[in-house]
Amino acid sequence: MNRWLLENMECPRHHTALSCHANELMCPNGCRFPVIDGVPVMLLEEVQQTMESTRVSLPLAKEESTDGGLYVESLGLSEEEKSGILDLASSGQDGIDPVVSFLVAATNGIAYKSQIGSLSEYPIPVLRAPLGKGKVLLDVGCSWGRWSTAASRKGYKVIGIDPSLGAVMAARRVAQQLGTEATFIVGDARFLPLKQSVIDYVFSYSVLQHLSREHVAVVVSEIGRVLRDKGACCVQMPAKFGLRCLYHQFRRKFQDGSGFEVRYWSLPALKKLFSPQIGTTTFSVDCFFGIGLQYSDLRFMPPALKAVVTVSEGLRRISRSFPPLIWVADSVYVSSIKDGAAR
Numbered sequence: 054m055n056r057w058l059l060e061n062m063e064c065p066r067h068h069t070a071l072s073c074h075a076n077e078l079m080c081p082n083g084c085r086f087p088v089i090d091g092v093p094v095m096l097l098e099e100v101q102q103t104m105e106s107t108r109v110s111l112p113l114a115k116e117e118s119t120d121g122g123l124y125v126e127s128l129g130l131s132e133e134e135k136s137g138i139l140d141l142a143s144s145g146q147d148g149i150d151p152v153v154s155f156l157v158a159a160t161n162g163i164a165y166k167s168q169i170g171s172l173s174e175y176p177i178p179v180l181r182a183p184l185g186k187g188k189v190l191l192d193v194g195c196s197w198g199r200w201s202t203a204a205s206r207k208g209y210k211v212i213g214i215d216p217s218l219g220a221v222m223a224a225r226r227v228a229q230q231l232g233t234e235a236t237f238i239v240g241d242a243r244f245l246p247l248k249q250s251v252i253d254y255v256f257s258y259s260v261l262q263h264l265s266r267e268h269v270a271v272v273v274s275e276i277g278r279v280l281r282d283k284g285a286c287c288v289q290m291p292a293k294f295g296l297r298c299l300y301h302q303f304r305r306k307f308q309d310g311s312g313f314e315v316r317y318w319s320l321p322a323l324k325k326l327f328s329p330q331i332g333t334t335t336f337s338v339d340c341f342f343g344i345g346l347q348y349s350d351l352r353f354m355p356p357a358l359k360a361v362v363t364v365s366e367g368l369r370r371i372s373r374s375f376p377p378l379i380w381v382a383d384s385v386y387v388s389s390i391k392d393g394a395a396r
Contacts, residue, residue: 054091055236057189057210061251065095065244087114090122092221094239095246103241103264104313105129107216110239114218123152124219130155137170149175150230152223153197160196160220162259162345164358175227177202179349180256181337181386182287185209188253191279192235193242193272193288194260198224201235204256211235212252214242243271245279252279255286259345262291262315269316270326277330280391286331288387291344293317295383298344315344320380323387332392338372339384341365346384 054073062071064080071078071086078086078093087094094114102108106129113124121142125135134155141151149172158166161176168176177199182190185208192201195213197220204211205228213235215221221237228235240246242260255276261269276286291298298317310316320336327334340346341364348366351359372378379385 054088054093058093058212058236058238061248062093062095062238062246063248065240065246066097089114089218089222090225092225092237092239093246094218095244096216096239096241097244100241100244102216103243103268104216106219107241110216110218114239122222124222125152127217127219128152128156128159129217130159134169141170149173150197150223150226152219153227156197156220156223160199160259161347161350162343164343164346164362165350165353167355168353175199175202175231176347176350176353177206177231178347180204180207182207182209182254182256185254189251190254190256191245191247191252193255193257193276195224195237196220198227198233198235198237200256200258201237202228202231202233205233205235209254212238212247214238214240214245216241243268243275245275247279249278250281250284253281253284255280255284256288257286258289261288262317262344263313264316266309266316270330273326273330277391280331282391282393284391286327286387286389286391288327289339290323290385290387291315291317292380292382292385293319293322294380295341296381297342297383320385323385327387327389331389334387334389336379337386337388338369338379338382339386341368341382341384344384 064084067082069080071080076088096111106127110127125138138151138155154170154172157168180203190204190209190211192213195201195215201211201213218239221239224237324334342361346362
C-alpha cells in the first residue's frame with residue numbers, strides 16, 4: 054500500500070490510527086477494512102448511504118471478483134451498459150478502459166452521451182488551479198480519475214476518493230495506463246478516512262450537487278477538517294439562477310431534489326455554507342448553458358454542442374472582467390481558503 058496513505062489515514066468511524074495486516078487495515082477498536090490491489094475500501098456499513106453504488110461496494114470488496122475486477126455492480130449503470138462493459142472487456146481490445154467507455158456520460162454529463170462505448174481517447178479536462186509543486190490534492194468523488202489525472206499533470210500529489218469500487222478500480226487502471234501519479238481510496242466524503250490537516254488542496258467536481266443539503270454540510274465540514282491551515286478547496290456546484298438550471302427547476306416545479314437528483318444552490322447560500330466551515334470564500338464561473346461542459350473537451354462534441362460550449366467559454370472569459378455574469382452562470386466554482394478561526 055502507498056506509504057503516504059498508511060501514515061495519514063485513520064479509521065473513519067473512530068478517528069484512530071490504522072495498521073496493515075495482510076490484505077486489510079485494522080484500527081485498535083476492531084474495525085477491519087479490506088485492501089484490494091493496494092486500494093483500501095474504507096466504507097461504513099451502518100450509515101445511511103447516498104447512492105446504490107456505495108451500498109454494494111463494500112460487500113463486493115469482501116468477495117472474490119467474478120467479472121475480472123471490473124466490479125460493474127458498483128457503477129450505478131443500467132443492465133445494458135453493464136453488459137456492454139463486459140462485452141468490451143471480453144473482446145480483449147487495448148486502449149480505452151471498458152468501464153470508462155460506458156461511464157463517461159454518467160460522470161462527464163449528458164453532453165458526452167454520444168461517446169458511450171465509443172471513446173477513442175480519455176477526456177482529460179484542464180484543472181483551473183495553481184501549479185501543484187508537489188502539494189497533496191484530494192479529489193473528492195474522483196470516479197474514473199479524469200480530474201485526478203488533470204491534477205497530476207499540474208504537479209500535484211493526488212489522492213482520489215470515491216464510494217464506487219468499480220469506478221475507483223477503473224481510476225487505478227487508467228492512472229497506470231497514462232502514467233498518472235495518483236493513489237485511490239474507496240470511501241465516503243462524509244467520513245473521510247484521513248487525519249486532520251494533512252491535505253493542501255481539495256477539489257471536487259459534479260459530486261456534492263447530488264447530495265442532500267444536510268449531507269453537503271457534513272462533507273464541507275470534513276473538507277475543513279482535513280485541510281491544512283491556509284490550504285484551499287475548489288468545489289464545482291450548480292447555480293440556482295443559471296438559465297439551464299432554471300429550466301430544470303421549472304420542470305420539477307422548483308421542488309428540491311431527492312435521491313441522486315441535482316440540488317441547485319444560490320451564491321449566498323454557498324457562501325454561508327463554506328465560509329464558517331473553511332474560511333474566505335469566492336466564486337468563479339465554470340460554464341453556462343449546462344453543468345459539466347468543458348471547453349477542453351470540444352473535440353468530443355457534436356457540431357451543435359460545440360457552438361454552445363464555445364459561447365459558454367466566451368462568456369466565462371468575459372466574466373473575469375465583468376463579475377456580475379456569474380449570477381447567471383449554470384455551473385460555478387466555490388473556492389475557499391482555510392482559516393483556523395473559521396472553524
